[in-house]
Amino acid sequence: MFGWTGTILRVDLTSGKIEREPLSERLGLDYLGGRGINSRILYDEVKPGTDAFGEENKLILGSGPLNGTMAPASGRFSIAGKSPVTNLGRANSGGFHASEMKYAGYDHIVISGRASKPVYLWIENDHVELRDASHLWGQVVSEANRLIREETDPNVQIASIGPFGEKLGKLSCVMVSEYNACGRCGLGAVMGSKNLKAVAIRGTKGVRVAQPEAYRKLIKVLHQRVKENPRYPTFSLYGTTVNLDKVDEAAMTSPRNMQESGHWSKEKLAAVRAETLYKNYSQKWKACHACPIHCRSWVEINEGPYAGLKGIRIEYAVQLLGPMADVTYAPALYKIAQICDEYSIDQLEYICVLAAAMEWYQRGFITQEDTGGIKLEWGNWQALVEMTEKVARREGFGDVLADGGVIAAQKVGQGALDCLSYSKGAVETADDAMRTNMAWKLGLATSTRGADHLSGAVFYRPGVVLQKASMWKGPKISESFEGYEDQAAPVYFIQTICTLADALGLCKFATQRVGEEIGLDEMAELFTTATGIETNAQALTDCADRIWTVERAFLVREGTTRQDDNLFGRAMKDPVPSGPYKGLTHDQEKWERLIDEYYSLVGWDKDTGVPTQEKLKELGLEDICNELRGMGKL
Numbered sequence: 001m002f003g004w005t006g007t008i009l010r011v012d013l014t015s016g017k018i019e020r021e022p023l024s025e026r027l028g029l030d031y032l033g034g035r036g037i038n039s040r041i042l043y044d045e046v047k048p049g050t051d052a053f054g055e056e057n058k059l060i061l062g063s064g065p066l067n068g069t070m071a072p073a074s075g076r077f078s079i080a081g082k083s084p085v086t087n088l089g090r091a092n093s094g095g096f097h098a099s100e101m102k103y104a105g106y107d108h109i110v111i112s113g114r115a116s117k118p119v120y121l122w123i124e125n126d127h128v129e130l131r132d133a134s135h136l137w138g139q140v141v142s143e144a145n146r147l148i149r150e151e152t153d154p155n156v157q158i159a160s161i162g163p164f165g166e167k168l169g170k171l172s173c174v175m176v177s178e179y180n181a182c183g184r185c186g187l188g189a190v191m192g193s194k195n196l197k198a199v200a201i202r203g204t205k206g207v208r209v210a211q212p213e214a215y216r217k218l219i220k221v222l223h224q225r226v227k228e229n230p231r232y233p234t235f236s237l238y239g240t241t242v243n244l245d246k247v248d249e250a251a252m253t254s255p256r257n258m259q260e261s262g263h264w265s266k267e268k269l270a271a272v273r274a275e276t277l278y279k280n281y282s283q284k285w286k287a288c289h290a291c292p293i294h295c296r297s298w299v300e301i302n303e304g305p306y307a308g309l310k311g312i313r314i315e316y317a318v319q320l321l322g323p324m325a326d327v328t329y330a331p332a333l334y335k336i337a338q339i340c341d342e343y344s345i346d347q348l349e350y351i352c353v354l355a356a357a358m359e360w361y362q363r364g365f366i367t368q369e370d371t372g373g374i375k376l377e378w379g380n381w382q383a384l385v386e387m388t389e390k391v392a393r394r395e396g397f398g399d400v401l402a403d404g405g406v407i408a409a410q411k412v413g414q415g416a417l418d419c420l421s422y423s424k425g426a427v428e429t430a431d432d433a434m435r436t437n438m439a440w441k442l443g444l445a446t447s448t449r450g451a452d453h454l455s456g457a458v459f460y461r462p463g464v465v466l467q468k469a470s471m472w473k474g475p476k477i478s479e480s481f482e483g484y485e486d487q488a489a490p491v492y493f494i495q496t497i498c499t500l501a502d503a504l505g506l507c508k509f510a511t512q513r514v515g516e517e518i519g520l521d522e523m524a525e526l527f528t529t530a531t532g533i534e535t536n537a538q539a540l541t542d543c544a545d546r547i548w549t550v551e552r553a554f555l556v557r558e559g560t561t562r563q564d565d566n567l568f569g570r571a572m573k574d575p576v577p578s579g580p581y582k583g584l585t586h587d588q589e590k591w592e593r594l595i596d597e598y599y600s601l602v603g604w605d606k607d608t609g610v611p612t613q614e615k616l617k618e619l620g621l622e623d624i625c626n627e628l629r630g631m632g633k634l
Helices: 025-031 034-045 097-104 141-151 187-193 212-228 232-249 266-272 274-281 321-325 330-343 347-363 381-393 397-401 405-412 438-446 464-468 488-504 520-531 537-557 588-602 613-618 622-630
Strands: 007-012 018-022 059-062 077-083 087-093 108-112 119-124 127-132 157-160 174-176 180-182 196-202 282-286 296-300 310-312 421-423
Touching: 007 127, 018 127, 025 034, 025 537, 034 059, 034 077, 034 087, 034 108, 034 488, 034 537, 059 187, 077 097, 077 180, 077 187, 087 174, 087 187, 087 537, 097 157, 097 196, 108 119, 108 196, 141 157, 141 196, 141 330, 174 187, 212 232, 212 520, 232 266, 232 274, 266 274, 266 321, 266 330, 274 282, 274 296, 274 330, 310 330, 321 330, 321 347, 321 381, 330 347, 330 381, 347 381, 347 397, 347 405, 381 397, 397 405, 438 488, 438 588, 488 520, 488 537, 488 588, 520 537, 537 588, 537 613, 537 622, 613 622
Parallel strands: 007 108, 119 196
Antiparallel strands: 007 018, 059 077, 059 108, 077 087, 087 180, 119 127, 157 174, 157 196, 174 180, 282 296, 296 310
16 A cells, blocks of 8 residues: 555553564555544444443554655654543644654554553564553653653654653643644543553655655645745744734733633733743754644743753643733743643643633632642742642542543532633633634534544634635635624534544644634645545545545434533633623524535535434444434434
8 A cells, every 4th residue: 555554553451462463454545544544443443331440441542644754844643542521532643653664564553451460662674662661651751752762763753741641630731742632532531541651663664656756846835835835934933833923903802711802911821822932942943754834842931940951942732821820920830731741731722721721710609628728820830830740649629620621620510610711521722712703612512522623613714715715616605704694514524634633633723713724725736646546625525525524423322412502611601701702792693694604515414413314324334324324313
């Protein structure tokens, strides 16, 4: 095969059995790879009602047909399993792990069962073995990885968990190297439940493409186009931290856990804005595999209580904790990010949990006695760092927060849930795109892994989708992201882009999801020249529909209905409190019509939210159609 390696590796942790099986061409053509094939294996092999922490759950690691090549930003790695939080668990990270999988000769790795003691999986090309990890258990990510490199190969790529994942914290992610995270859905806890500390891979085989000369010419053109894109100069310099300025310019900053809205004060914004962080802490750029954007950089703190801290630049998710918690001491944000990475805590949902806990403290839902003496007052960065350390160790009130915002709020009670914005068990970052941009809100609400802006929520900047969707021949796309009319089509378009990026192994930061250069036509040309299989934008759209529908069917088997395609809590209940959108409220009647419009596009029944028989058959999913019918879902 070209593009793919043609091999799936299966590892049973209970018996220690290791097997290889061929990747069928049909599976590749229908689901492409990465997230797509992961989701199909998950549907087929993890049955309804499976305990996420049980032996029957599986952890599926996936690469895509473009991983390991020089396609721009082709360093994304996918992982899937039954989630202890959102049912469908899928996550994605950058780095080099997916490429190393390909170089070792594997498209996917399916891990089942549960080891009787801590182990790590060591893969070196055709050599695969389970090794004792008792000496690694309890070690933070960087130390465990250091020891694994000493025992295996200095250039090994490692996906691992820290002590938080070992303790089954449902906020746990899988860390890829020391700085890239497969976040959301608690898959780090699933890894911990299997007594699996790490998957370490070293490969030297390379990847073959079908049309080398045409592929080289294409990727050269695409690399150049990415560099010439108007957003390249700032994004390659500042990464996602540039978003804080853009959100504030759009009057959607939401200080103090969305109790305020519009703008943060100029003085406070200046302390944690992208330019400040870059000037004061960045040392040199860092890129993932084959990425011309290099949106991250090495950083070092040179003074204050965290002097000597070294690592990777924080992402917008942690930077956003500034206004959310009213914190202006930037080194504290780096310290929180470092703790999260070392212990394998999902940064994105965790900062929402922290900000919500501060509001619970403000409102008296929790007290200083509950927090073990920690004063969770606005702006108190020392308290946030101290609480993060407690969460990492599951100590005191940190243990309450360790399983995520929804579960923690249910334990606190007294209206604590109303201080969050969430869907299908997952909490999303708090800026006022959730209350002012219906295409953003719809993307969060319909995501198959819970509230998630990376599944298809439309970027807040007006015009991005219009500028980059010239090929779109479907329903009308609204010229504004305000209001409820014609907002389903841009969400569907961006969901398609995001799904395909995850399946092919591409980073969304190089795609039309954010106004960049790689869209459906470019993906089709990359796929064709890499694999030798002719395709086009419509055929890839069908693949995206198939992947999305399989994921929805997995959720339907677990009980998901139309009622779950909502955002709950603050984003739906509270009017915008201040700023130019002051007083804007959620209109449920218009929202329901928007859901109807979206269901018509994706082929789901308007009453139940279940994919229709016609849609399932159209996508060649007759087996799923028969199963759902047998369960009484159709």
